[in-house]
Amino acid sequence: MRDVNLKPITALGLDLPQVVTLGRWTLTERTDVALASLAVRRGRLADVQALASAAGLPLPPAAMSEQGAVYAAFWVTPEMWFVEAPFASHEDIRRHLLAAFGEAASITEQTDAWVRFDLVGPGLAQVLERLSNFDLAAAPSGTATRTVLEHLGCYLIKRSETLVSLYGPRSSAQSLHHAWVVAAQSVL
Amino acid sequence: MTQSNRIAGGQIDRSQTFRFHFDGLPYLGHPGDTLASALLANGVRLMGRSFKYHRPRGPISAGSEEPNALVELRSGARQEPNTRATVAELFDGLTAQSQNRWPSLKFDALSINDRLNSFFTAGFYYKTFMWPASFWEKVYEPIIRRAAGLGSLTKLEDPDEYDKGFLHCDILIIGAGPAGLSAALTAGRSGARVILADEDFRMGGRLNAETFALGDQSGADWALAALAELASLPNVRLLNRTTVVGAFDHGIYGAVERVSDHLPVPLAGKPRQTFWRIYSKRAILAGGAIERPIAFENNDRPGIMLAGSLRAYANRWGVAVGDRTAVFTNNDDGLRTAVDLQAKGVDVVAVIDSRENSELLPGIRHLRGAEVTNSAGRLGLSQITVRMADGRTETLKVNALGVSGGWNPNVNITSHHRSRPVWREDIAAFVPGSGEIANLLVAGAAAGSLSTHGALVTGDEMARKALEGLGISAISAKLPKAEDAPVRIKAFWHVEGASRAWIDQQNDVTVKDIKLAHQENFTSVEHLKRYTTLGMATDQGKTGNVLGLAVMAELTGKSIPDTGTTVYRPPYTPVALGALAGRGRGHEFKPFRLTPSHKWAEEQGAVFVEVGYWLRTQWVAKAGETEWRQSVDREVLATRKSVGICDVTTLGKIDIQGTDAGAFLDKVYANTFSTLAVGKCRYGLMLREDGIVFDDGTTARMGPNEYVMTTTTANAVTVFRHLEYCRQVLWPDMDVQIISTTEAWAQFSVAGPNARNLLAKVVDQDISDAAFPYMGAGNITVGGLRARLFRISFSGELAFEIAVPTRYGDAMIRKLMEAGAEFDAVVYGTEALGVMRVEKGHVAGNELNGTSTALNMGLGKMVSRKKDSIGMLLSQRDGMTQADGLRLVGVKPANPAEALKAGSHFLKTGAAATAQNDEGWLTSLVYSPHLGHHIALGYLKNGASRIGEKMRAVNLLAGTDTEVEIVSPHFIDPEGERLRA
Amino acid sequence: MIINHPILGPRDAQEFVYLGDASLIHRPDGLTASIEAFHDYTYLRANPAGLHRELWYHEQGDRSWLVVTRNTVTHEITSVELARDVARSEGRSK
Structure with missing residues (x-):
């Protein structure tokens, strides 16, 4: 085996997954x-x-x-x-x-085809309604769906009323992250 | 300036005072005011000039139907033309300018048009500017363009942001007047998900503008209590300042929320407006009714307005438009204005009632059987002329006149799917017709129930009907006692007179214009609209349409229902383009896709090119390189000399598995894949069913039941869609499963004579030619990390593509460059990639142009006729197989010092440059640093047998005509020795 | 428009890609069909004002191809089926 020790980076291009808190919502990049x-x-x-x-x-x-x-x-x-x-x-x-x-x-x-963001906090539907046509508020916990955010096909999993996992195309991680931050600021 | 016309009462907050400017002059107003109400409170009636005649105009309404009081709101980049002062919410520091006047509102040079009115009648443009035809472009159009239009654009970029969003509900209720509130209470209490939207900033509709009691409360107080209850229900969402602008298919409605328009500037991070796409299961339209005027001579002076609006200014905003007021009506509702104003201490000079037998108003001079025949006043109303029932005329000094010709149910949204409103004689108005929008119910005045009681009852009824349809049991509110006066109206449209009586004030359409249209046989309502411009522009004829067609009915002797009516289209009120665009503009027009080496490439100062959403490295300029060609030439030469590395992650990668995977590929590719050995790859050509080439790429067999397909970057999505179509629709029983893995792997092409030497330092396995021959493919490891290796080449050099999980892509490019240092490895971008593929004669996007066949590309033999595949049969059609058809050729300038021009067409030497002599065209052009001159690919008639022929490449646009030689498309290594090295 | 997906329920038509007439299911075999028959299959379409069976792909959803029966005049959608089921029932296999 070659002595080639490749060091991974996150989808956002950093060494460690990023956590952003905006008001009552936290956005965490999951690499685990x-x-x-x-x-x-x-x-x-x-x-x-x-x-x-x-x-x-x-x-x-x-x-x-x-x-x-x-x-x-x-x-x-x-x-x-x-x-x-x-x-x-x-x-x-x-x-x-x-x-x-x-x-x-x-x-x-x-x-590695996807970036996963976990969105945590109350009333996530308020942010999501600016990004996706998915009816998050009405969906029961456990719902998983494909939906479009910022022109990007994503998978959205409502794990509970206060936790949503979002899988988006890894190459567009920055665009998706930006879209979420802007939408959250729009609501706050 | 003092608020000279402000009177007691109203729903304004007098504890706070706002300062604002109109045409540079300072005024005061209060929270709760609109720009129109505040100006009227300050005694300003004149707010604009009319479109065609530049007549002085003031507001005729107190709502979004306003045709006249259009202003330029704000200044600088936020200046917005044609804003209706009647709905512009006042804020501290507001500035507005009047428009369509020069040099000033009070003295407007183009008011000369008013004197020349006999020229500007209906059909003016059609008739006047016809001859001579040559004058149109140079003379007429520039003149018309200068004179046309109302407000002006700032031409500065909009500094605000707009949001788009999606809302869901069981029941959407449009309008929060008595009918909408009643519907919302029933629907909300019953537990349905409700959205109640109203265009006004203060919900309540006419309840805020009237003085009636609901039970023991005022209408406005009842509305406040109802709204408080609705706000407390978690299943109800109240959207004020939100106009539902259109009804679309299957319960989808569009709505604009004016989030920040009532503020000087939006708060940080907040949008100015939000465009909502509302998904509803049921909708209830409770949009109320819009009053219509009666036309009489000079009925357009500032101070003359709709009677209900005059009343609204007094009741809701505490504004008396004038201190001597009269009312002209054909119905009982008009009388209310007189009663309310008198109760507020305003001098009501007279009520002119066109009916002879109406009930006499006590304490007011009620002139029955009378008509207003004319008005006077230079920049605003100062007197009216009244013809009494006995024919006598009298002049009355008044500075405000309320006119009521009856109320039109607001059917606008009901006709968005082309349903035509129907005439109801008893209320002399159109009501929503049948064939209405699925799951849309109509309540209250919009449905023709014009009393408050009727609104409350039908609101409740429609909510129950909606709930029943949704299977939700209804819990109704106990409705308060409310006025239930019958509609007493005697249709009366216009007063006969010699001069002009306005019907559509925004477009300056008068009774005379309707008569002219009739005379010239434009009698159908659709023709009438286009000939006279009745009902066009920002107000879409909300006040004038019905009046116009009633006049036409009179002229033709037909009934109104026989005359018919035009229908409305979305949007209900004008929508800013920014709201439709949302966040999607500038650099946020679309998302970006970044390649795994993006971060590293950025550090190297790479120049990026947009390829769909992708940003790819186009070239990387080194120190001293000032021209892009220097960088590209260096990248090409270094790769051919030693080794170059290119990020090729953007190519589509599709994982294809299943026991029928090979058979499936035989169907979708023109050539055969079921026979491909495990551990090998093959170039594949994909056709469309019509026989034209769809896509190409290399597909590898990774296991007996496992293939990895690559597609072009551009077609990654469409190929995947096509594969799903083939496996689900055409061959549903094949055992084949597919999934995209484009993003899962960071893939790099390592090309050049030293490619193997470089990779051997990185990978754990033996990759000698014996162990990993040309077109080999397999799973390998890089320092123990799982990876994939493909021995494929797009450059014509010995080349590999190596893939690692994407998160390691950044480390991989750094590792490859580090390992390649001893070989002077370079990174090459898409330009160098393009140069090398042309040098090698590979087709790409310019050749895969949606009109080319495999035969055109010189790949005709790849289409197997031993098996059925998509496009196989039709690729053999007549016309696709001629021997003298277009074939891919190489092209070089006869004189190597000469440049070629992209887009050139091939002509025989001596032939005239005409389409008949066209023999083909140049598709791809590059400078080959390897050969030291331009080279190109092209399609040429019978090209394969014309190698060595001298021709001309002519580009008429660029004015070039160059002698070229037709050559083999393989400019380097035609035998492929390098590939197999 | 809203398409009532047989598995996922009502979904916005924006999530779908439209292909066209569901008669595309009946693809002749290229080895046995005449070029004329294949030409007709590829190019000839009825253009009804009324009910129309058409193929839609739920690209931003579960990637199912659907056969949607839609009234081209009113946009009313009367039936939505999985194209794979329809294709099988109409004789398509491998």
């Missing part, structure tokens, strides 16, 4: 979560369900997310989920999932 897509191979749904259950991996219904002991998952499209796991233990998340699912599912590394 690994992400992969898991799509059922044709006709293998029952197998995938059984294997997921054995691996402790939740497979939530359409438009929902679910947290398991190690893995969490959110629905993306019929018979496809994004799986989250702690980065520290699952940096190579695809290898973990391949071991669990074999040829029953198609698994693709997604960690």
